[in-house]
Amino acid sequence: MNGVQDISWMDLATGYLLLLIPILVFRYYQTGMIRSTLIAVLRMSIQLYLVGLYLQYIFDLxxxxxxxxxxxxxxxxxxxxxxxxxxxxxxxxxxxxxxxxxxxxxxxxxxxxxxxxxxxxxxxxxxxxxxxxxxxxxxxxxxxxxxxxxxxxxxxxxxxxxxxxxxxxxxxxxxxxxxxxxxxxxxxxxxxxxxxxxxxxxxxxxxxxxxxxxxxxxxxxxxxxxxxxxxxxxxxxxxxxxxxxxxxxxxxxxxxxxxxxx
Known part of the structure; x- marks a missing residue:
């Protein structure tokens, strides 16, 4: 089998556009969840990026x-x-x-x-x-x-x-x-x-x-x-x-x- 298809950073940024859907829905229904959703996604992104850095280090050790x-x-x-x-x-x-x-x-x-x-x-x-x-x-x-x-x-x-x-x-x-x-x-x-x-x-x-x-x-x-x-x-x-x-x-x-x- 071939290796996994990589995702470029530009393509990943394009993927974030999907978040417009929950943002528009939350705004329409006035759920008050837009801020918490954006913070959750931001935290996830930062955490996963850091995980990618130190997991490679942990795996090597x-x-x-x-x-x-x-x-x-x-x-x-x-x-x-x-x-x-x-x-x-x-x-x-x-x-x-x-x-x-x-x-x-x-x-x-x-x-x-x-x-x-x-x-x-x-x-x-x-x-x-x-x-x-x-x-x-x-x-x-x-x-x-x-x-x-x-x-x-x-x-x-x-x-x-x-x-x-x-x-x-x-x-x-x-x-x-x-x-x-x-x-x-x-x-x-x-x-x-x-x-x-x-x-x-x-x-x-x-x-x-x-x-x-x-x-x-x-x-x-x-x-x-x-x-x-x-x-x-x-x-x-x-x-x-x-x-x-x-x-x-x-x-x-x-x-x-x-x-x-x-």
Whole structure:
């Protein structure tokens, strides 16, 4: 297969003209989203340009300490973003989310890279960093939805929770319906996306590999495992985030002892 078709800087600038469509729509409906959209695109562009510069440097060095350090930075940023977008207390949720994401992402990483791919060097930058980045990004999205759903529904339905406790339910039993709802709302989009991969969508990793000249059969195998690892890591991260944060939120009487929301 031929190498991937390059995009010149002039052609890339032409691609930015597509942004006129959302800008005109947002202006017509007066959504107030034009500024935030332009800032988001500007940040994305700068961040991706910088990523292109230092990833090549990281790939050349291929030091496991540097690779792990970079992944830890990604996890910290993702955790901070999840808390900010969820509108929850920083003091209560930073440590639980960090711990949950670290444990789930690294566990799934080691299984995928060590057991499935059988890499001799588990922290090879060309595998470890992009695969971990995909897992972290999806875990972050799921955590935001799950925490929003769980704690806000608990805040609204405290009478239901107290009633369950008064009838002899343990805290875990009383919280089970709220956790179930959080899992449904956070993981349903991931499950829906997984169910239509190959039918109505070709995911980014698979498309990138094919454009880069990989055999489609190889790209399919990688994408299959990526979708599975995203689903499993998102589930583990979500459940652990809720479970660990509950130990900070509830008192000895199984009541929310501290302010959950900002």
């Amino acid at each position: 291929n030091s496991h300490w540097i690779n792990i350090g970079w992944v830890l930075i990604m996890i910290v940023i993702a955790s901070l973003t999840a808390i900010s977008r969820s509108g929850l207390s920083w003091k209560l949720f930073l440590l639980p989310i960090l711990a949950a994401m670290l444990l789930s992402v690294f566990a799934i990483d080691m299984y995928f890279l060590g057991v499935v791919l059988k890499l001799d060097y588990l922290f090879d930058a060309r595998y470890f960093i992009p695969i971990t980045g995909m897992l972290i990004g999806n875990c972050m999205s799921n955590i935001i939805i799950a925490l929003n759903t769980f704690y806000k529904s608990l805040d609204r339905a405290q009478a239901q929770y107290r009633f369950a406790l008064a009838n002899g339910a343990a805290r875990g039993e009383a919280l089970r319906p709220f956790i179930a709802e959080a899992l449904r709302k956070s993981l349903n989009p991931t499950i829906a996306t997984t169910s239509v991969v190959g039918l109505i969508s070709l995911p980014g990793m698979m498309t990138g590999q094919i454009l880069g000249g990989s055999d489609p059969a190889v790209a399919i195998k990688y994408q299959t495992m990526i979708m599975i690892t995203i689903l499993v890591s998102s589930l583990i991260t979500t459940v652990l985030s809720i479970a660990v944060s509950n130990s900070f939120v509830f008192d000895d009487m199984d009541m929310p002892a501290k302010k959950i929301l900002h």
